[in-house]
Amino acid sequence: MESNTPDPNQTQTQTQTQTQSSDHDHHAINMVTIDDTHLAAIHQKINTPPKILSKAAGRATCSIFKVPKSFNDVNGKLYQPQIISIGPFHHGLPHVQMMEEHKYCYLGNLLARTNLSLSELFSAVAPLVGAARECYSESIELDDQVFLEMLVVDGCFIIEMFRKAAKLVGFESDDPIASMSWIFPALLRDLHRLENQIPFSVLQCLYDLTCGKDSSGSFTLATLSLEFFNFTIQRPNDIIWKYKDLQPKHLLDLLRSSFIIPELDPENSSKEKAAPQHVIHSVSKLRQAGIHLRPGKSETFLGIKFKRGVIEMPKVTMDDFMSSLLANCVTYEQCHNGHSTYFTTYATFVDCLVNSAKDVEYLCDKNIIENYFGTEAEIATFINNLGKEVAFDIDHCYLAKLFNDVNAYHRSTWHVYLATLKYTYFSTPWSFISVVAASVLLVLTVLQTYYTVLPYYKPSD
Structure with missing residues (x-):
């Protein structure tokens, strides 16, 4: 005699099937549809040219931009x-x-x-x-x-x-x-x-x-x-x-x-690829490696050179006008289609040099920056902000060779060793006097020890 007791597993399976079927029917009944009016509005958006950033912005003819x-x-x-x-x-x-x-x-x-x-x-x-x-x-x-x-x-x-x-x-x-x-x-x-x-x-x-x-x-x-x-x-x-x-x-x-001169030679410079690991070190680290900075001679502050461990930077006067000019030129280069990047390169270079107010102070002392802007800390903040949010290709810039040469010089062990010795022990007159005094004391101590020990090994006749 067959039992009429329902199988629990079968009952559970049927219940799940009914639930899924019910959910499917529910979604089918409540499926969202877009009416013709909404579709027409979407088509209108598709066919409407952009206004906030128009297609003209991507053309070389476009040259006046809203700042991002x-x-x-x-x-x-x-x-x-x-x-x-x-x-x-x-x-x-x-x-x-x-x-x-x-x-x-x-x-x-x-x-x-x-x-x-x-x-x-x-x-x-x-x-x-x-x-x-x-x-x-x-x-x-x-x-x-x-x-x-x-x-x-x-x-x-x-x-x-x-x-x-x-x-x-x-x-x-x-x-x-x-x-x-x-x-x-x-x-x-x-x-x-x-x-x-x-x-x-x-x-x-x-x-x-x-x-x-x-x-x-x-x-x-x-x-x-x-x-x-x-x-x-x-x-x-x-x-x-x-x-x-x-x-x-x-x-x-x-x-x-008017600041871009033929001597900057963009074609030859762009052929040189810069070192991939970093752009350039700050003023403080460069000095520790024996690299110094001094004012250069050029009709434009963009005319930076490097030779025999010295970076030559033409003097730039930092004031309200120049800070505004630098910022607007960098932004213009960032926005304009296919534009050269002289000011962007310069801004990135100076941003790397300056990590603190002390770096700015050194540049001012060397007559590379003439400060009518504010404190050294304010100039440092401006320079660091100038390099923010900037797209920069170090492999294709007018200072690519300079980046390479400075980094190669910085990696030279004997340059770093001699410079560190000089920077640590001979950077100020007082440190120099201390080293001399310590050396004299060491020599005297050695001599005293020598003459104290000498009689034990060579007794007098």
Whole structure:
């Protein structure tokens, strides 16, 4: 007789099957579906070109960038205009409205002096609007008329400012830009910031149109621009006039290019691959290995050399302007497609040299850094921040051979031994006196011991 008692294992299996089936039916019933409206919205996003970082940003024609957040987090104040907005990125912001009013005053002065009309200025720049938009890394939301007005007003202000600063055109007697001493240094800094640029082609167009109405015909736009920034950089005129025919992307690119000389020889330098284990040691460690630093002779602070255990670095003046210029040039090189990396290489090199305020103090004592920036600790912090978040290829940079040569010299045992001996025992007069005194005491002790022991081995007759 068969038992009707259910098999427990069979019952459990059936229960699991029913549960799985129930779960499957539950998911089937509650499956999420996307309606046609949502699908259409997704298709619209697919077909909408990026605006915050447009496709133009990846092209060589794009040269004016919004500074990446990672750089802003480190050196934010060095990228933001303080009193004047040039170009669309900071256009209309409240803190730049004071200078916005003066732009139109300068435009009026230019029109009165040259007898040009507004329509002539606008007609000359209008064909450049499309190409100018392509120079910016973000889509510009201004319509063409507002964008054109901004280019003309900003461009005319810059050219008039340069002419007034060069004394080709006189300042108005009550012009606060000339009479208030704090404004001019702020303009020097604001006009070279990466986010605060308009294309140089627009400036060139306006300069050519308004040239000949004064004595500015003796200048090119490049030399007139460099003369303006020379109020703080203070380079000889013969260096400035070497770049009279330069056609850069914008004013920041002009300044950057004027520090890059043929003697840096990027093609030959890039063939040399640097040592893979490290970039370079700090000043303190280099000195312990017998490597010293001294001021070099070059028309650019980028012209660093190494020979016979000495790194030669041309003097650089560290102040508010130079710190801003270095930061903006490094960021420009990081953003621009296919750009050379001279400033990035320099920033990385100096960042490696400086680990502490003592390293900066040594560079100041050697007249390599002229400090108008702050304390040695503040300079050290700035230099270390300058090298943060930077993409750097040591194998392809203009200092690759120098990195190799310094590292090879540092690895030389006898150099390190002699330098350590000198650094430890002869670095100061007091340590030298201590070594001499200890040596004399040792000699006297040996002699005393010798003459004390000698009678026991050679008794007198």
